[in-house]
Amino acid sequence: MTQPPKGARRPYGVETAPYVLPSPTTPRRARSAPYFFLLPAAALFVLFFALPIGYALWLSFRKVEIKGLGLGKGAKTEVWAGLDNYVSALGDSELLGSALRVLGYGAIVVPMMLGLALFFALLLDSERVRARSFARLAIFLPYAVPGVIAAVLWGFLYLPDVSPFLYLLERLGLPQPDLMDGGPLYLAMSNIAVWGGTGFNMIVIYTALRSLPAEVYEAAKLDGCSELQVALRIKVPMVAPSLVLTFFFSIIATLQVFNEPMTLKPLTNGIPSTWSPLMKVYSDAFTGGNIYAASATAVVLALATFALSFALLRISNRRTTQGASR
Template sequence: MTRAPGRRPYGVRSAPYAFLVPAAVLFLLFFALPIGYALHLSFRRTRVRGLGLGKGARDEIWAGLANYTDALSDSELLHGTLRILGYGLIVVPVMLGLALLFALLLDTDRLRLRGFSRLAIFLPYAIPGVVAALMWGFLYLPDVSPFHFLLDKAGLPRPDLLDGGPLYLALANIAVWGGTGFNMIVIYTSLRAIPAEIFEAARLDGCSQLQIALRIKIPMVAPSLVLTFFFSVIATLQVFSEPTTLKPLTNSLSTTWSPLMKVYQDAFVNNDIHAAAAQAVIIALATLALSFGFLKAANSRTKRGESR
């Protein structure tokens, strides 16, 4: 049997759309609708009549931009943002620096047990953040930490990492320990994609391993460094599980230590879901603005480099 030219079998034209339906439904249910509902809540407010008891004593009214005005003038949210900025200034450079260093070391030909080393560096990323925070919290507590026991036996001072300024280092250590492996894999994959002929030509020209790393490898994996920096900034702005998990272990962590902890406190403790929705929208917009601005700056710099 022959098929008439130009005619497609029945259902071929609609097949791509049928394959897209499950993804579109999941996108609408778990992404678009929650965002739309959060926006709806952020423009409303609960009005209480009298003591707020009985039927009809509470109802929702249109609040306009009042929730956003209150959020932007909230000192706790501002202080939480400043704490996160200080936390990010520690986490992002250290984590990306270690990830780049490990990726460069794994890419050398003289390294032995490359597979085991790669797995050992990546393995902390597979551990859930809550479990990692509990494990490190146990190691931080002076009364139960084996490190503090060894320092005490050696007659050395035992620092309390869960109090005061060292708290930032304690939280940053958890993030660096867990996130370095993922960023290292991204950078290492880019390094392995570089043609070997480039390195051979550099060696014939007399370049050392350090010169190859600084002048060839790092510039060629710059897009991966931009990507990992982008992911790291977003993860820093959304930090929640680590300080929440460590909070029962120290009085230095407040319930509003980070912006997302402030959102959780207002939504589920203070029962002010409308204020929490406005704060969540502001955090999302700030993250989007920072990400878009950084990507635009990185793209413009890349274009200027290509034009030269």
């Protein structure tokens, strides 16, 4: 220990520790401190993300070989399968049918959800709107409801025996549509996704709108632009990156749809166990007991999602670059 520097004063009535000169090893410890803070997050990432992905990849190249009747010790052995599981997954008609159903589902969900999110964001950003905080919370609140609970709530609202809406239609003498079978089933499940996801996308777009400089709006109004023209010609182009971001989020969420059809499946016979690709993976792994084929299907879905997202991102960046060059 050393004495405090000359001229340093100790506050009256406060006991302070003796002054200690910095150690030569202090800079090295300071440089390594951030890595110690990152260590718990890195460990969780490896344990619950990287290792499961690696294990799924390993299982996708394996299969079970049965000898004889499959009875007794050593009758079932795990062997190397190569690309057999991937060939079977790509040639599976049920997987193709589930992918087509999800594409039809996404064609309804994505435009409707992003359109409503943009509309609400522009409406909340208007100067004439009142109770902005309450409206923002009310629109975002459905996103806070877990997907399974939302699917259960809407599922009972769709059932003819318990739905108050269908009861009112019956009392009025109007036809009662069957929302749990056929074409209306797509609209019923799309409604659940739109109701739950619009609020999140609205917050993203609204945050981008609030970050825009007010001088741009004032200049447009001085030039004679109306509120609608400012929204369509200035606000929407300037929040295009946020729209692209929400579009990618919506595409990925659509390809991974699982909660809605899986929760509604016990309520109707119109939803097969392989309605969506993830339901196909779940059925192969936990109903059929073939975790090797399920792992290969999951890897194929992950690669397809990555390829689609990458292609859409390249197209979006190319159009943005061309627009900027003009």
